[in-house]
Amino acid sequence: MDLEIRDLRKVIDNRKHSAVVLDDLQLRIGSGALVSIVGPSGCGKTTLLEIIAGLQAKTHGDILIDGVPVEKSSANRAIVFQQYALFPWLTVQKNIEYGPKVRGLSRSDRKRISRIHVEMVGLSGFESHYPHELSGGMQQRVSLARALAIDPDILLLDEPFAALDAQTKEKCQQELLDVWEETGITILFVTHDICEALFLSDRVFLMAANPGTIRDCIEVDMERPRRNSLRLDTNFRTKEAQIRSFLNDGASEFEIDQRDRCPVRLARSTRLHSIG
Amino acid sequence: MKQLVHKTALPVLLLVLWYAASRFGRISPLILPDPESTIRGLIALVQNGDLALNGYVSLKRSMGGFLLGSFLGVSSGILIGWSHLWEDLLDLLINFVRAIPKTALAPLFIVWFGLGDTSKILLIAFSSYFFTVIPTIEGVKNVDALYVKTARSMGAGEWQILRGVVMPAAMPAIFAGLRLTVTTALIVLVMVEIIAGNDGLGYLLQEARGNLDMATMFATLFALGVLGYCLDAGMQYLGRVLMPWRKGKTLSA
Numbered sequence: 001m002d003l004e005i006r007d008l009r010k011v012i013d014n015r016k017h018s019a020v021v022l023d024d025l026q027l028r029i030g031s032g033a034l035v036s037i038v039g040p041s042g043c044g045k046t047t048l049l050e051i052i053a054g055l056q057a058k059t060h061g062d063i064l065i066d067g068v069p070v071e072k073s074s075a076n077r078a079i080v081f082q083q084y085a086l087f088p089w090l091t092v093q094k095n096i097e098y099g100p101k102v103r104g105l106s107r108s109d110r111k112r113i114s115r116i117h118v119e120m121v122g123l124s125g126f127e128s129h130y131p132h133e134l135s136g137g138m139q140q141r142v143s144l145a146r147a148l149a150i151d152p153d154i155l156l157l158d159e160p161f162a163a164l165d166a167q168t169k170e171k172c173q174q175e176l177l178d179v180w181e182e183t184g185i186t187i188l189f190v191t192h193d194i195c196e197a198l199f200l201s202d203r204v205f206l207m208a209a210n211p212g213t214i215r216d217c218i219e220v221d222m223e224r225p226r227r228n229s230l231r232l233d234t235n236f237r238t239k240e241a242q243i244r245s246f247l248n249d250g251a252s253e254f255e256i257d258q259r260d261r262c263p264v265r266l267a268r269s270t271r272l273h274s275i276g
Numbered sequence: 277m278k279q280l281v282h283k284t285a286l287p288v289l290l291l292v293l294w295y296a297a298s299r300f301g302r303i304s305p306l307i308l309p310d311p312e313s314t315i316r317g318l319i320a321l322v323q324n325g326d327l328a329l330n331g332y333v334s335l336k337r338s339m340g341g342f343l344l345g346s347f348l349g350v351s352s353g354i355l356i357g358w359s360h361l362w363e364d365l366l367d368l369l370i371n372f373v374r375a376i377p378k379t380a381l382a383p384l385f386i387v388w389f390g391l392g393d394t395s396k397i398l399l400i401a402f403s404s405y406f407f408t409v410i411p412t413i414e415g416v417k418n419v420d421a422l423y424v425k426t427a428r429s430m431g432a433g434e435w436q437i438l439r440g441v442v443m444p445a446a447m448p449a450i451f452a453g454l455r456l457t458v459t460t461a462l463i464v465l466v467m468v469e470i471i472a473g474n475d476g477l478g479y480l481l482q483e484a485r486g487n488l489d490m491a492t493m494f495a496t497l498f499a500l501g502v503l504g505y506c507l508d509a510g511m512q513y514l515g516r517v518l519m520p521w522r523k524g525k526t527l528s529a
Contacts, residue, residue, distance in 0.1 A: 078430070081426070089444040089519065102440075
């Protein structure tokens, strides 16, 4: 499913303070793509995701899914938070069944769905565990499985691996790629980890703060499936350095090789790799 | 075994001190009866049925009031914690009435509802309400916003979020409130039975005082202790059954 954001603006204006959080933000993600947004903390990444998920109201602009404007949250967009947000009072299986249950699916359907997704994230045998009995990496996998269990078209991930140690993080990234290949779902991944963004994505959008807006976009034309050795590739390191200089210095001194640059506004729905 | 020794050491020491003080301390039995006569008093209370009869009456009143008050407290607390409208409507009233010591309302309740069970149960319910509603409001307000966001992002409606997310998430706080409420229900019960009663454990105490029957008084106090302890243990057990995910989660463990 194709996601397009046009002229998005978000203003917070209450008794305590007023601020333009997002302004003139444009974004387009082709169906089945995996793209990342990288930006400094406080640039409005989470706000953007929550607006797309329908959890926050926008001030101006359009969120279009396959050309149709959306406002409220619905099951076609699932969001995964950094802090997992698993329900501590539910077992792994019941957590995954939560979405299907809210949608009124029967017990047997819920069971079938949770079994598929428990297997997909490699947690068979842990169905009746409570979240606090699992490690951070496992908890995040449950969180991913719970989001996938509502069968969304677009998966929104808000720094999902930020709280994990380096090794677990790389493992989870690989697993996310596997899940993406398996499901063909569209993924929008928000992170402040440049390597993570490059490793996972077809394209990396660069976000600037005050007000938050998408400044640029880097094409990651590296072959899939991605392997960990890619992180040492010269091309990869060059792009990493480019993005880092953008984040450190801001857009003014930022130079991206024109071949790598792709227009922010332009639609590109073809995937850069073929599966199988 | 070691734990058992730790847990029982202090009570046993107190019993020994009590025995020694009443036996060798030349304290009048009108002030402090010795353990033996207290036990005899307790046996007498059990044998003549006074304990069972009055204990039953007291249990009925305290549980009736507790269940009524805490049910209303929990349900309205959830509404107030969840909705700003309900909070604005009820906040001032609740905090004002809450500030009045519940025992001060006993004379009024007696005038309004008579000397029988009704006034006692209603006063206990009234006090239970306030001891339950505040922790419930706090518990609901402290529910992690991420849980609510997660549920909402999956398309859950308000009622589904309230039932499936807010209530279980607030349950630990609600249960902590209920445990305190059970204890306060007994406080109000005894007070109201002392000032206006012709049965119940509070009345038994009052009667023992009139008869200068210190053994009965001590035996009744002991029975009240057992009752309070059992009710609290029951609440804890209920908490474990209703919140199996909290198993083994304590700070000191």
